[in-house]
Amino acid sequence: MKNRALISGIVFIIALSCVAAFAPLLSPYDPAxxxxxxxxxxxxxxxxxxxDSLGRDLLSRIIYGxxxxxxxxxxxxxxxxxxxxSIGCLAGFYAGFLDMLLMRLVDVMLCFPTFYLILAVxxxxxxxxxxxxxxxGLTSWMGVARLVRAEILSxxxxxFIQAAxxxxxxxxxxxxxxxxxxxxxxxxVNATLGVSAAILIESGxxxxxxxxxxxxxxxxxxxxxxxxxxxVAWWITVFPGLSILITILGFNIFAEGxxxxxx
Amino acid sequence: MIKLSLLVIAFFISLTPALSQDxxxxxxxxxxADSRTLNPILASDTASSEVAGLIFNGLVxxxxxxxxxxxLAESWEIKEGGLAIIFHLKKNVRWHDxxxxxxxxxxxxxxxxxxxxVKTPYSGDFExxxxxxxxxxxxxxxxxxxxxxxxxxxxxxxxxxxxxxxxQDLNTSSFSRNPVGTGPFKFKRWRSQEKIExxxxxxxxxxxxxxxxxIFRVISDESTIFLELQAQGVDSAGLSPLQYLxxxxxxxxxxxxxxxxxxxxxxxxLAYNLRDEKFTDKRVRQALNYAVxxxxxxxxxxLGLGQPITGPFYPESWAYNHNVxxxxxxxxxxxxxxxxxxxxxxxGDGVLEKNGEKFIFTLIxxxxxxxxxxxxxxxxxxxxxxxxxxKIKVVEWSVFLSEYINKRKxxxxxLGWSLPREPDNYDIWHSSKTRExxxxxxxxxxxxxxxxxxxxRRVFDQARRKACYNRIxxxxxxxxxxxxxxxxxSLFVIHSRFQGIKQEPIGIGYNLIDWWxxxxxxxxxxxxx
Numbered sequence: 001m002k003n004r005a006l007i008s009g010i011v012f013i014i015a016l017s018c019v020a021a022f023a024p025l026l027s028p029y030d031p032a033x034x035x036x037x038x039x040x041x042x043x044x045x046x047x048x049x050x051x052d053s054l055g056r057d058l059l060s061r062i063i064y065g066x067x068x069x070x071x072x073x074x075x076x077x078x079x080x081x082x083x084x085x086s087i088g089c090l091a092g093f094y095a096g097f098l099d100m101l102l103m104r105l106v107d108v109m110l111c112f113p114t115f116y117l118i119l120a121v122x123x124x125x126x127x128x129x130x131x132x133x134x135x136x137g138l139t140s141w142m143g144v145a146r147l148v149r150a151e152i153l154s155x156x157x158x159x160f161i162q163a164a165x166x167x168x169x170x171x172x173x174x175x176x177x178x179x180x181x182x183x184x185x186x187x188x189v190n191a192t193l194g195v196s197a198a199i200l201i202e203s204g205x206x207x208x209x210x211x212x213x214x215x216x217x218x219x220x221x222x223x224x225x226x227x228x229x230x231x232v233a234w235w236i237t238v239f240p241g242l243s244i245l246i247t248i249l250g251f252n253i254f255a256e257g258x259x260x261x262x263x
Numbered sequence: 264m265i266k267l268s269l270l271v272i273a274f275f276i277s278l279t280p281a282l283s284q285d286x287x288x289x290x291x292x293x294x295x296a297d298s299r300t301l302n303p304i305l306a307s308d309t310a311s312s313e314v315a316g317l318i319f320n321g322l323v324x325x326x327x328x329x330x331x332x333x334x335l336a337e338s339w340e341i342k343e344g345g346l347a348i349i350f351h352l353k354k355n356v357r358w359h360d361x362x363x364x365x366x367x368x369x370x371x372x373x374x375x376x377x378x379x380x381v382k383t384p385y386s387g388d389f390e391x392x393x394x395x396x397x398x399x400x401x402x403x404x405x406x407x408x409x410x411x412x413x414x415x416x417x418x419x420x421x422x423x424x425x426x427x428x429x430x431q432d433l434n435t436s437s438f439s440r441n442p443v444g445t446g447p448f449k450f451k452r453w454r455s456q457e458k459i460e461x462x463x464x465x466x467x468x469x470x471x472x473x474x475x476x477x478i479f480r481v482i483s484d485e486s487t488i489f490l491e492l493q494a495q496g497v498d499s500a501g502l503s504p505l506q507y508l509x510x511x512x513x514x515x516x517x518x519x520x521x522x523x524x525x526x527x528x529x530x531x532x533l534a535y536n537l538r539d540e541k542f543t544d545k546r547v548r549q550a551l552n553y554a555v556x557x558x559x560x561x562x563x564x565x566l567g568l569g570q571p572i573t574g575p576f577y578p579e580s581w582a583y584n585h586n587v588x589x590x591x592x593x594x595x596x597x598x599x600x601x602x603x604x605x606x607x608x609x610x611g612d613g614v615l616e617k618n619g620e621k622f623i624f625t626l627i628x629x630x631x632x633x634x635x636x637x638x639x640x641x642x643x644x645x646x647x648x649x650x651x652x653x654k655i656k657v658v659e660w661s662v663f664l665s666e667y668i669n670k671r672k673x674x675x676x677x678l679g680w681s682l683p684r685e686p687d688n689y690d691i692w693h694s695s696k697t698r699e700x701x702x703x704x705x706x707x708x709x710x711x712x713x714x715x716x717x718x719x720r721r722v723f724d725q726a727r728r729k730a731c732y733n734r735i736x737x738x739x740x741x742x743x744x745x746x747x748x749x750x751x752x753s754l755f756v757i758h759s760r761f762q763g764i765k766q767e768p769i770g771i772g773y774n775l776i777d778w779w780x781x782x783x784x785x786x787x788x789x790x791x792x
Binding site: 032033034036039040053054055123124126127208209210213214215224225227228229230231232 | 484485486489503505506509510559562563566630631633636637639640641643644654655656657658659662666
């Protein structure tokens with residue numbers, strides 16, 4: 001197999017998942033333990049990535065942060081894909097008035113600047129990991145819906161669908177057994193890209209203080225401090241920033257590889 | 264010998280006024296937020312009041328020792344057992360447009376303050392006035408319904424020009440963006456979200472300010488302000504503890520800026536919703552107080568630049584009771600008190616419970632305040648040590664006020680009060696002030712405190728008032744409706760070319776008109792058009 005992008009993407013995702021899964025074993029310190037004699041100390045052998053302004057070990061916090069990023073990414077995309085898939089299938093398969101209605105709904109949803117919509121909703125609903133997953137999921141299904149609809153529109157004219165209809169298969173069976181499996185490829189690529197988008201949104205929200213709440217560490221809320229400490233403690237800005245960058249890059253490379261492999 | 268030393272002193276005395284204080288130059292200060300309005304009776308935020316304070320005067324003001332002293336008033340008499348104040352106004356004071364100032368302006372301002380149509384947050388103090396009578400152009404008599412001690416200080420309120428504003432709707436008047444006052448600086452121009460420029464008032468009744476201009480630059484990000492300081496683009500700005508201790512400890516800053524550290528008039532507290540069953544027992548609140556180490560908070564959050572407080576007054580105030588000793592950090596004592604109150608960890612999971620319910624509560628604080636967020640996380644850990652789970656929720660400021668504080672939908676909040684010099688705390692602690700939007704949002708009620716608060720407003724004798732407030736201080740520290748945390752120091756820098764700055768109990772801004780810059784060090788020329 002020559003698909004380097006796919007392989008390196010897979011390796012990266014497996015590695016990140018391991019870090020997230022084994023966080024308690026991998027992190028050298030308790031991520032919430034404060035230490036008043038060790039505020040903002042630079043990277044050293046005791047604290048590989050330094051400490052933050054409450055003396056907490058940055059490496060441990062970043063390792064625990066991977067859990068949040070990964071779970072927010074996966075769950076939010078799961079929700080978005082489920083909604084997008086259902087709406088796309090209904091619109092594509094039944095066409096006509098229902099299609100028109102659902103696609104206008106998609107248009108309306110796309111009109112909102114998503115990030116501000118999410119900000120407003122978290123302000124009212126209150127910030128928590130669960131709310132963030134839900135809100136990101138509920139505001140990012142439109143791309144999937146359009147994609148699925150387009151696939152289904154073309155698939156349902158194909159002969160094997162006509163054959164299925166001819167032998168009397170129910171609509172539900174046709175959609176579930178024949179249409180969705182054949183539309184899966186673009187959905188998968190889209191979902192992978194969606195994971196990195198969701199991770200970015202979570203980081204942004206947490207950076208603004210409206211995302212994951214302390215003491216839970218997330219890459220975004222570690223970065224809150226970077227605004228005021230950049231001049232004296234570069235490590236607080238650089239390491240969480242790099243974690244976000246590498247993760248997004250990893251998922252995007254994986255998506256590229258996937259596209260090449262099956263597309 | 265004695266003669267000689269006398270001579271030396273005389274020499275210096277005669278020399279001082281002769282040392283010429285050059286006119287000219289500008290002071291550029293950085294502000295995080297733009298002003299909302301320059302009408303002083305509508306301004307409720309510091310960004311607005313700070314600018315308006317240089318353009319307007321009240322009848323009285325605080326001197327450097329924090330005592331009330333005449334401003335637009337020449338003198339005053341308190342009559343009828345404290346029910347009436349007679350103000351004698353300064354003559355020959357003129358508005359910036361040349362029109363003479365008189366008692367009619369004061370009466371006009373009072374009418375506007377109590378006009379329900381005017382959206383001013385300052386009406387409370389003036390609603391206690393029974394009548395205000397203009398005796399002649401320079402004499403006024405104000406009569407109160409009942410003795411009201413904060414009355415005199417309330418006349419520090421800026422006075423508006425009647426000849427300009429008569430017949431106008433203050434809420435919508437363009438005066439708010441183009442103010443005319445009696446103060447040391449005149450309004451020049453306002454570019455929204457960019458800067459407000461003031462110029463010296465050559466006819467100011469004390470004397471012309473030495474500085475030609477005062478410029479407020481709006482720079483909405485703290486780290487950008489710091490970069491501007493490094494480029495000498497601003498002359499004065501606030502600092503964070505980290506900036507104060509580490510980032511400004513450089514040759515550059517030592518050469519070009521003077522650093523200031525003043526005690527501030529702000530304190531931070533953790534308030535419990537006393538309607539919540541978990542917090543109705545005083546022992547629980549005392550226990551939580553024992554569980555949190557205030558020194559640790561100050562050391563970690565403010566790098567030691569602040570002081571612990573035990574009551575609702577700032578520590579330099581005469582009303583502060585220094586006999587109330589802060590309790591020592593003592594988790595064992597906390598556990599014991601919680602046990603007495605019926606909380607115990609029966610199932611051994613590290614969390615206390617009572618009647619099958621676990622001690623878990625949520626602390627709310629506002630978004631964008633890094634210091635409060637850090638404090639919350641430290642408190643969270645300390646409470647966990649004694650078996651209390653505190654969750655933290657950060658909420659955007661306007662939602663915080665409208666959805667949580669005003670609707671009383673919270674268990675505990677982390678907040679701060681910015682205090683006036685006058686120690687009257689009636690609005691915060693009196694049991695009648697618990698309605699929506701009022702300041703006793705925790706629902707505190709103590710009959711003795713109610714009585715003392717009323718008395719503190721009615722007796723003029725400072726010793727008796729001190730007794731009232733000291734007792735209130737004692738009661739509040741014992742009852743712990745708030746966990747009083749700390750008063751952080753106010754930290755800032757001013758460019759070192761400014762001369763004549765003196766640090767006094769009130770701060771440094773009181774003698775702004777005497778600040779000056781030697782000619783050869785001036786950076787901004789007069790002509791700027």
